[in-house]
Amino acid sequence: MIEKTVAEITAALNAGDISSVELTQAYLDRIIRFNDDLNAFITVCTDSALSQAKKADEKRAKGDTSPLLGIPLAHKDIFCTNGVTTSCGSRMLQNFVAPYDATIVEKLYQAGVVMLGKTNMDEFAMGSSNETSYFGPAKNPWDTARVPGGSSGGSAVAVAADLCAVATGTDTGGSIRQPAAFCGITGFKPSYGRVSRWGMIAFASSLDQAGSLSKTAEDAALMTNVMAGLDRKDSTSIDKPVEDYTASLSNSLDGLKIGIPKQHFAEGLSSEVEQAIREALVEYENLGAIIKEIDLPNNHLSVSVYYVIAPAEASANLSRYDGVRYGYRCEDPADLEDMYKRTRSEGFGEEVKRRIMVGTYALSAGFYDAYYRKAQKIRRLIKNDFVDAFKEVDVIIGPTSPHTAFEIGSKTDPVTMYLEDIYTIAVNLAGLPGISIPVGTAEGLPVGMHIVGNDFAEAKVLNVAHLFQQQTDWHRFKPTAFEKES
Amino acid sequence: MALDKSELEKIAHLARLHITKAESEEVMLRITDILALIDEMQSINTNDVAPLAHPLDLLQRLRTDEITERDYRDELQSLAPEAQEGLYLVPKVIE
Numbered sequence: 001m002i003e004k005t006v007a008e009i010t011a012a013l014n015a016g017d018i019s020s021v022e023l024t025q026a027y028l029d030r031i032i033r034f035n036d037d038l039n040a041f042i043t044v045c046t047d048s049a050l051s052q053a054k055k056a057d058e059k060r061a062k063g064d065t066s067p068l069l070g071i072p073l074a075h076k077d078i079f080c081t082n083g084v085t086t087s088c089g090s091r092m093l094q095n096f097v098a099p100y101d102a103t104i105v106e107k108l109y110q111a112g113v114v115m116l117g118k119t120n121m122d123e124f125a126m127g128s129s130n131e132t133s134y135f136g137p138a139k140n141p142w143d144t145a146r147v148p149g150g151s152s153g154g155s156a157v158a159v160a161a162d163l164c165a166v167a168t169g170t171d172t173g174g175s176i177r178q179p180a181a182f183c184g185i186t187g188f189k190p191s192y193g194r195v196s197r198w199g200m201i202a203f204a205s206s207l208d209q210a211g212s213l214s215k216t217a218e219d220a221a222l223m224t225n226v227m228a229g230l231d232r233k234d235s236t237s238i239d240k241p242v243e244d245y246t247a248s249l250s251n252s253l254d255g256l257k258i259g260i261p262k263q264h265f266a267e268g269l270s271s272e273v274e275q276a277i278r279e280a281l282v283e284y285e286n287l288g289a290i291i292k293e294i295d296l297p298n299n300h301l302s303v304s305v306y307y308v309i310a311p312a313e314a315s316a317n318l319s320r321y322d323g324v325r326y327g328y329r330c331e332d333p334a335d336l337e338d339m340y341k342r343t344r345s346e347g348f349g350e351e352v353k354r355r356i357m358v359g360t361y362a363l364s365a366g367f368y369d370a371y372y373r374k375a376q377k378i379r380r381l382i383k384n385d386f387v388d389a390f391k392e393v394d395v396i397i398g399p400t401s402p403h404t405a406f407e408i409g410s411k412t413d414p415v416t417m418y419l420e421d422i423y424t425i426a427v428n429l430a431g432l433p434g435i436s437i438p439v440g441t442a443e444g445l446p447v448g449m450h451i452v453g454n455d456f457a458e459a460k461v462l463n464v465a466h467l468f469q470q471q472t473d474w475h476r477f478k479p480t481a482f483e484k485e486s
Numbered sequence: 487m488a489l490d491k492s493e494l495e496k497i498a499h500l501a502r503l504h505i506t507k508a509e510s511e512e513v514m515l516r517i518t519d520i521l522a523l524i525d526e527m528q529s530i531n532t533n534d535v536a537p538l539a540h541p542l543d544l545l546q547r548l549r550t551d552e553i554t555e556r557d558y559r560d561e562l563q564s565l566a567p568e569a570q571e572g573l574y575l576v577p578k579v580i581e
Binding site: 239298326381432 | 489493494496497498500501502503504505513516517519520521522523524525526527528530532535536537538539540541542544546547549558561562564565566567568574576577578579
């Protein structure tokens with residue numbers, strides 16, 4: 001049962017084939033067995049998970065058949081969870097126990113989920129490989145010498161290796177979609193503003209968005225149904241009715257116009273990844289879709305723009321870690337300034353410090369116009385490219401990442417790592433919904449395909465992803481080392 | 487744009503970070519690389535472009551000024567490295 005989708009597990013729970021307690025125990029057993037190898041979880045909540053599962057079984061016995069009732073899931077360790085440590089992958093918050101739940105944590109609890117634990121991640125979500133985590137990198141279950149992607153690496157590993165049924169993640173520049181691609185699962189980032197950011201530790205506030213890592217687009221729809229919606233506690237949460245995202249999953253794609261950005265099939269893309277994507281596009285043509293090349297002329301600037309805006313916002317957001325109100329404090333500070341400086345230098349890792357400094361530089365007197373304002377102007381140009389494209393097409397499809405998962409330790413230069421997100425970053429700058437689904441393998445490693453929709457076209461994106469998964473079985477491919485009986 | 491030592495020290499101070507002498511060469515090099523990546527922006531003409539601060543063109547929502555939360559002071563203060571009698575403690579600031 002552990003390898004099944006949320007939709008399939010729910011059917012089995014409703015039929016009485018398995019209980020949530022049995023299921024939860026099965027996942028906990030696998031976590032004990034494989035987490036040393038995979039490092040997917042930072043915290044495991046054995047006792048509370050089993051008691052939540054018991055409650056879910058009792059509710060079901062009374063006739064409750066809510067879609068996520070009794071489903072064992074994992075939260076990225078960036079979401080505040082009342083009474084359970086929220087480290088954000090950092091020494092700074094290693095012992096931080098929030099006294100409240102993030103809005104999405106609360107909503108998922110209300111839906112009846114079981115929380116198995118908190119997953120590994122790049123420190124403060126800054127990274128594309130999970131290697132910046134204070135707790136060491138999570139490992140890709142397809143090849144444990146390789147990275148799972150990041151920053152939601154632990155969540156992607158946990159889903160891919162069947163250590164949970166589904167997981168939450170956050171995506172600031174590709175942090176759900178790229179690890180989903182590297183681990184051969186489905187990763188969905190809704191539009192900016194669709195899901196509340198309250199209780200989600202802030203990295204870059206105009207880009208951060210919560211979403212899900214799951215086995216299928218159908219499961220992503222089930223998660224979005226619960227996670228989405230207006231939250232008065234988040235001033236950027238949008239006041240727009242939440243659709244039933246499962247309702248339109250099977251809508252026909254006959255006549256669907258798919259845009260293929262020529263910039264996403266250019267230099268730098270691995271030929272095997274390109275081939276897998278091109279083969280997936282043939283499936284769409286068979287379903288009646290029309291493929292059309294489009295131009296996103298400013299796409300190549302997205303990495304530069306992002307590495308001004310994200311560090312600038314991060315430098316402001318992370319100024320709160322000062323050793324006074326919560327988190328790490330250095331030993332024996334000589335004075336207040338020494339306390340601030342040593343607390344932050346000892347509490348943050350290299351990449352986080354680098355980004356804080358780049359952001360501080362970009363916002364400092366005399367540089368604001370040349371960097372931050374300039375980046376915001378080009379952000380407009382990048383958004384306008386999408387506005388123009390969506391006048392002609394319904395969705396945009398391309399590769400999620402230029403290549404498959406790389407080896408741990410192989411990218412030591414930050415700029416090379418930043419270019420990992422070349423296809424995903426523009427989507428965050430524009431605030432659009434995007435999903436990565438597995439569409440093949442290259443040398444035994446999964447290839448992810450990126451589907452992007454217009455503002456708040458979550459239902460369309462999920463529909464396009466779901467119908468591919470109805471036609472193919474790439475989403476059922478498993479890393480053999482962590483298969484059911486191994 | 488390359489970063490020099492005094493600029494690095496200034497930024498580190500503004501960010502309240504302590505960079506050791508041993509680290510400073512490496513940090514300077516890495517940040518200079520990142521600034522080179524960012525400088526790609528400078529070749530683009532943006533004279534008539536309005537900045538986009540945020541993906542949603544939204545106005546800040548207002549709400550009525552009323553208490554919606556209870557007092558969490560004790561729970562929140564229990565997270566502090568050092569607190570006493572409702573106050574956060576820091577190293578001595580005034581002699």
